[in-house]
Amino acid sequence: MHIVIIGSGVAGVSFAEKYRALSADDDITLVTREHDGYYSRPLLSRGFSKADIEQTIILKPFNKLRENNIKVLCDAEVTAINRADKSIVILGGQALQYDKLILAQGSSAFIPPPFRLYEKLFFCLNSLSDLKALRRFRQGFLDQNQRPDWAIVGGGLIGCEVASDLAVAGDKVTVFHAMDRLMERQLAPEDSILLLKVLQNSGVNVLLNQAVQAFSREKDKICVKTEATAGFDGLIVACGFKPRNELAELAGLETGRGIKVNQQMQTSDTSIYALGDVAELPNGKLYAFILPIRNQAIWLAEFLAGQQQGFWTPPVFTTKAKVHGFEAVHPYNV
Amino acid sequence: MSDYKKYQCGVCGHIYDEAEGDPDSGLAPGTLWKDIPDDWRCPECGVEKSEYALMA
Numbered sequence: 001m002h003i004v005i006i007g008s009g010v011a012g013v014s015f016a017e018k019y020r021a022l023s024a025d026d027d028i029t030l031v032t033r034e035h036d037g038y039y040s041r042p043l044l045s046r047g048f049s050k051a052d053i054e055q056t057i058i059l060k061p062f063n064k065l066r067e068n069n070i071k072v073l074c075d076a077e078v079t080a081i082n083r084a085d086k087s088i089v090i091l092g093g094q095a096l097q098y099d100k101l102i103l104a105q106g107s108s109a110f111i112p113p114p115f116r117l118y119e120k121l122f123f124c125l126n127s128l129s130d131l132k133a134l135r136r137f138r139q140g141f142l143d144q145n146q147r148p149d150w151a152i153v154g155g156g157l158i159g160c161e162v163a164s165d166l167a168v169a170g171d172k173v174t175v176f177h178a179m180d181r182l183m184e185r186q187l188a189p190e191d192s193i194l195l196l197k198v199l200q201n202s203g204v205n206v207l208l209n210q211a212v213q214a215f216s217r218e219k220d221k222i223c224v225k226t227e228a229t230a231g232f233d234g235l236i237v238a239c240g241f242k243p244r245n246e247l248a249e250l251a252g253l254e255t256g257r258g259i260k261v262n263q264q265m266q267t268s269d270t271s272i273y274a275l276g277d278v279a280e281l282p283n284g285k286l287y288a289f290i291l292p293i294r295n296q297a298i299w300l301a302e303f304l305a306g307q308q309q310g311f312w313t314p315p316v317f318t319t320k321a322k323v324h325g326f327e328a329v330h331p332y333n334v
Numbered sequence: 335m336s337d338y339k340k341y342q343c344g345v346c347g348h349i350y351d352e353a354e355g356d357p358d359s360g361l362a363p364g365t366l367w368k369d370i371p372d373d374w375r376c377p378e379c380g381v382e383k384s385e386y387a388l389m390a
């Protein structure tokens with residue numbers, strides 16, 4: 001049997017390793033557009049306060065997987081799934097047959113429609129290549145003994161984490177948040193206030209109830225337009241994530257917010273499964289955190305190896321904002 | 335010995351059990367938390383030892 005996996009995040013890699021451990025004979029091929037290896041996405045939010053992050057963020061070089069008899073095709077963008085002949089197409093033309101296909105393409109940054117016009121003006125922090133681009137941009141200022149002045153649009157989990165890390169690294173940061181409190185989806189109101197104080201104490205300027213309308217470039221500044229207009233050196237949009245549904249949609253699989261799966265992680269095609277940020281369970285939920293994703297991936301590997309029956313049920317898990325100096329008092333809402 | 339302790343990574347939920355160690359990163363079963371070098375990192379998300387908390 002040939003199992004093909006698309007994506008080398010925690011979902012794809014955990015599945016590949018577990019399946020390999022359970023089945024010595026089947027062929028496993030992991031196809032990914034990544035180049036540098038399997039890296040930790042949570043550590044992206046520590047990408048500025050740590051000098052050696054571009055190395056330490058790599059949890060496993062691809063060769064480590066190859067040593068484990070997992071075939072890895074890297075720098076390989078999958079452009080289509082051909083369900084009729086059970087193959088995928090890789091950019092450049094190569095096709096690859098599968099018996100079972102595991103979709104683990106994860107998520108990209110969600111860009112609210114009004115901002116899509118200005119894609120050239122802002123950064124996101126969703127992948128290692130985003131982090132590298134941000135670090136290069138920032139280094140340009142440091143090389144001239146300057147500190148960039150940042151605007152971050154979005155006061156959710158990632159916006160707050162990045163704001164905190166840039167401030168701790170010594171930069172000037174302003175956060176624009178649409179709601180009247182930070183991380184309103186995950187935190188109790190009391191904790192939002194605590195978080196606000198922690199960020200303010202580390203020098204972050206937090207602006208709440210902000211209706212950001214547009215961006216523009218004025219000379220060497222990027223302007224954020226609300227009721228007023230303010231200029232910054234760099235702009236980061238952190239407004240949530242969006243499952244990468246495109247391949248599944250093109251192939252006619254059922255999708256909603258994510259790729260729809262049943263409680264055995266199977267899509268509407270019985271040879272195709274989905275895991276991680278891209279998978280939407282029958283209860284309408286996406287489990288976009290490391291712990292439940294690893295749990296899903298291991299469950300599916302066991303299931304396909306014949307060592308698991310029944311349904312995947314989510315484990316108990318929580319999260320934690322990686323804001324320097326912040327500890328929530330109440331449990332997070334996940 | 336039954337007084338081995340468990341520590342949990344606050345970022346990804348990984349559990350370090352002193353009884354089991356973490357052979358993949360060179361920590362033999364029975365390696366106590368205090369004996370793990372400071373540059374050891376969570377095998378699942380890469381954060382530092384300081385992000386772990388003792389489990390009740």
Ligand SMILES: Cc1cc2nc3c(=O)[nH]c(=O)nc-3n(C[C@H](O)[C@H](O)[C@H](O)COP(=O)(O)OP(=O)(O)OC[C@H]3O[C@@H](n4cnc5c(N)ncnc54)[C@H](O)[C@@H]3O)c2cc1C
Nearest residue numbers: 007008009010011033041042078105106276277288289290
């Ligand atoms: C900044 C940040 C901080 C976070 N912090 C935490 C945290 O503290 N705790 C926590 O539990 N979770 C955290 N998360 C969420 C967690 O990282 C994700 O839920 C998890 O990484 C998702 O894993 P995945 O394998 O589903 O997808 P991803 O990690 O997105 O991996 C998908 C992979 O597929 C590849 N790919 C996509 N499309 C194609 C294609 N067409 N062809 C080839 N390859 C493709 C991508 O390159 C990527 O390697 C954070 C996320 C971010 C962005």
Ligand SMILES: [Zn+2]
Nearest residue numbers: 343346376379
């Ligand atoms: Zn961890």
